[in-house]
Amino acid sequence: MIAALADRAYFVAAFLLLGVGAYMLIGDRNLVKKVIGMNVFQSGIFLFLVASAFVTGASAPLLTEPAPYVSPLPHVLILTAIVVGVSLTAVALGLIVRIYEEYGTLRADLVEEVGDGE
Amino acid sequence: MTPVEAVLLVFVLATAVATAVLRDVLAVIIAFAAYSLGIAVVWLLLRAPDVGLTEAAVGAGVTTLLFLLTIAKTVRPPSDELFVDVNLPALGVSGLLVAALATTLTALPEIGSSSTPVATSRVTNYYLDNAYAETGVENAVTAVLAGYRGFDTLGEAVVVFAALIGLLVVLDREVLA
Structure with missing residues (x-):
């Protein structure tokens, strides 16, 4: 059991990061911290994919290095996902700035209260 | 699993937990920047230098800047306490998520196997x-x-x-x- 966990430590770490990210998304009232939670959740998924591409003793997928190589495909998917994640974060933070201008608070529960009152 | 990898994973998880439990938003952003930097080094150890460079530039750099701009334009709620109160329902849901994912663990291949x-x-x-x-x-x-x-x-x-x-x-x- 312990050996099985040690062989899959990166997967365990990825699952725990998903847990931390989900906790922040659901549990934290501050909107900025929710977005940070979303980023942590994303990087948990990235860790899962990049770890699944890893081969012990292999080189990075630079063809000038000696073979064998780790798989380049998950790396490409993650590169795209990182850039898309930043775009998502930028739009989310833009919306948060607007919410603050309208409601004067960054707390999700207070925003809902003000919204109900109108 | 080398000692370096183990220490780095502990660092990454510790900074991730810090972002979740710290109350001050600026402290959370700083913890998140440290987290990004830690995970950029993880990418290097996993032989993904391109991902590592992008993460260091975009994750630790641009994203941190965006968060700092946001709290500069909005508000950084004053706080006397260091940590947030634990939200038990959310902790339960995320615990269930981790437990459900953990059931797949033994079905996954060993990391590093060719x-x-x-x-x-x-x-x-x-x-x-x-x-x-x-x-x-x-x-x-x-x-x-x-x-x-x-x-x-x-x-x-x-x-x-x-x-x-x-x-x-x-x-x-x-x-x-």
């Missing part, structure tokens, strides 16, 4: 065998990103463009007008 589905995949081996001959690029990640999956990258550019337009609309700025 017989994993990813390592033996036809697609992986096609890229590694033919990338240089077909594209003339020695970095297989670049060859796949800009060559084989070029439309994917075009879609990514469309997303960045749409995000920029969305941001200008949301913030009601007319910088281009």
Whole structure:
């Protein structure tokens, strides 16, 4: 059991990061911290994919290095996902700035209260 | 699993937990920047230097800057306490998520094994065998990103463009007008 966990430590770490990210998304009232939670959740998924591409003793997928190589495909998917994640974060933070201008608070529960009152 | 990897994973998890439990938003952003930097080094250890560079520049750099700009434009709630109160329902839900994911753990291949589905995949081996001959690029990640999956990258550019337009609309700025 312990050996099985040690062989899959990166997967365990990825699952725990998903847990931390989900906790922040659901549990934290501050909107900025929710977005940070979303980023942590994303990087948990990235860790899962990049770890699944890893081969012990292999080189990075630079063809000038000696073979064998780790798989380049998950790396490409993650590169795209990182850039898309930043775009998502930028739009989310833009919306948060607007919410603050309208409601004067960054707390999700207070925003809902003000919204109900109108 | 080398000692360096173990220490780094503990660091990454500790900074992730710090972002969740610290109350002050500025402290959370700093913890998140440290987290990004830690995970950028994890990418290097997993032989993904391209991902590591992007993470260090974009994750630790641009994202941190965006968060700092946001709290500069809004508010950093004053706090006397160091940590947030634990939200038990949310902790339960995320605990269930981790437990559900953990049930798949023994079905996953060992990390680093050369017989994993990813390592033996036809697609992986096609890229590694033919990338240089077909594209003339020695970095297989670049060859796949800009060559084989070029439309994917075009879609990514469309997303960045749409995000920029969305941001200008949301913030009601007319910088281009």
